[in-house]
Amino acid sequence: MSEVLSWVSEELNHLKQAGLYNTIRTIGSPQGAWLQVDGRRVLNFCSNNYLGLANHPRLKDAARHAMDTHGMGPAAVRSIAGTMDLHVELDKRMAAFKGVEAAVTFQSGFAANLGVIPALVGKEDVIFSDELNHASIIDGSRLSGATIVRYAHCDPVSLDKVISAERGKYRRALVVTDGVFSMDGDVALLPEIYEQARKGKALLMVDDAHGEGVLGKGGRGIVDHFGLHGKVDVEVGTFSKAFGVVGGVAAGDGKIVEWLRQRGRPFLFSSAMTVPDVAACLAAIDLLEESTELVEGLWSNTEFFKGEMKKLGFDTGRSVTPITPVMLGEAKLAQDFSRALFEAGVFAMAIAFPTVARDKARIRVMISAAHSTDDLEQGLHAFQEVGKKLGVIH
Numbered sequence: 001m002s003e004v005l006s007w008v009s010e011e012l013n014h015l016k017q018a019g020l021y022n023t024i025r026t027i028g029s030p031q032g033a034w035l036q037v038d039g040r041r042v043l044n045f046c047s048n049n050y051l052g053l054a055n056h057p058r059l060k061d062a063a064r065h066a067m068d069t070h071g072m073g074p075a076a077v078r079s080i081a082g083t084m085d086l087h088v089e090l091d092k093r094m095a096a097f098k099g100v101e102a103a104v105t106f107q108s109g110f111a112a113n114l115g116v117i118p119a120l121v122g123k124e125d126v127i128f129s130d131e132l133n134h135a136s137i138i139d140g141s142r143l144s145g146a147t148i149v150r151y152a153h154c155d156p157v158s159l160d161k162v163i164s165a166e167r168g169k170y171r172r173a174l175v176v177t178d179g180v181f182s183m184d185g186d187v188a189l190l191p192e193i194y195e196q197a198r199k200g201k202a203l204l205m206v207d208d209a210h211g212e213g214v215l216g217k218g219g220r221g222i223v224d225h226f227g228l229h230g231k232v233d234v235e236v237g238t239f240s241k242a243f244g245v246v247g248g249v250a251a252g253d254g255k256i257v258e259w260l261r262q263r264g265r266p267f268l269f270s271s272a273m274t275v276p277d278v279a280a281c282l283a284a285i286d287l288l289e290e291s292t293e294l295v296e297g298l299w300s301n302t303e304f305f306k307g308e309m310k311k312l313g314f315d316t317g318r319s320v321t322p323i324t325p326v327m328l329g330e331a332k333l334a335q336d337f338s339r340a341l342f343e344a345g346v347f348a349m350a351i352a353f354p355t356v357a358r359d360k361a362r363i364r365v366m367i368s369a370a371h372s373t374d375d376l377e378q379g380l381h382a383f384q385e386v387g388k389k390l391g392v393i394h
């Protein structure tokens with residue numbers, strides 16, 4: 001390796017020594033309750049496949065059929081020749097599903113945040129951002145050039161304080177928060193945040209990536225959960241979690257969505273979602289609109305698993321959703337725990353700095369409607385064994 005690159009090896013070694021090096025596992029099976037991981041069959045506690053849709057026959061059939069009628073790729077960005085009738089249908093179906101005026105899809109949730117935030121605010125403006133917001137919100141905010149003012153996590157009083165202190169110095173303001181926080185599984189206090197945003201004459205945006213398909217009636221998301229229809233200016237979402245596919249969406253006020261079609265840079269400069277992805281997303285919406293059974297299954301699995309984990313003596317933090325952090329503290333302990341679980345046939349990843357604070361390393365368990373009670377019991381047994389062995393529980 002050339003001398004100018006020696007820093008890369010040094011940094012990689014630092015990560016390994018600190019227990020912060022990401023070991024990336026290879027999955028050799030479809031997503032589901034069980035996975036083939038690095039050649040072993042293990043119980044899957046890692047994926048965002050909340051409803052088990054990632055390998056659902058209806059989604060696969062829809063994708064196959066659409067490939068026959070529409071081919072594979074869009075071969076263009078949305079604004080040139082990449083908007084197929086399927087994309088228009090998905091935009092409309094998402095708007096209806098969310099109960100908003102309009103929606104526009106992006107290639108991913110990450111791309112949606114990079115598109116939406118810079119379209120709404122710029123150099124003369126201010127963004128009030130929850131301190132634990134997702135990386136894509138942070139990056140979208142930085143790209144916008146607006147001043148970023150963070151408020152204490154899930155704290156409307158802190159939001160009120162920063163708005164009072166800073167709002168007057170700027171032209172426009174945007175309040176932005178994750179709906180469900182992906183590392184802790186807690187939920188933004190959206191009604192209070194809405195009040196503060198309105199008082200501060202700020203636009204309100206929520207990123208519902210972990211709320212869609214999970215919260216609200218039949219998985220309609222956090223706005224539905226709190227009954228805030230018409231009050232949140234723009235909701236960003238993803239098709240890569242509960243929907244089981246890939247893609248992103250911005251939904252909300254009709255004028256904002258029209259503006260995003262003119263000024264959302266990933267819409268204008270990156271090719272549209274592929275045909276099978278769009279078709280599979282449409283099938284996922286069909287399933288969610290037909291029945292609430294999967295969402296209910298997800299929640300009953302969640303309640304069972306978390307209840308049992310608490311009985312065993314584990315600390316599941318402040319989660320109120322299927323995201324179940326098992327708080328361990330040191331990154332090294334979390335990695336050892338994850339490795340021992342894997343030996344016991346359970347795939348649950350350790351999450352450490354910089355994804356979470358240095359002393360807040362954890363195992364994050366993702367519960368799915370695809371898990372059977374048997375699966376969950378096997379997982380609980382493994383947690384109990386490893387927890388005792390490593391002295392986390394007694």
Ligand SMILES: *Cc1c(COP(=O)(O)O)cnc(C)c1O
Pocket residue numbers: 108109110111113134136137178182207208209210238239240246247248
């Ligand atoms: C996962 C996630 C994203 C990114 O979504 P992708 O579709 O995977 O790019 C954005 N925001 C939040 C809050 C997320 O949890």
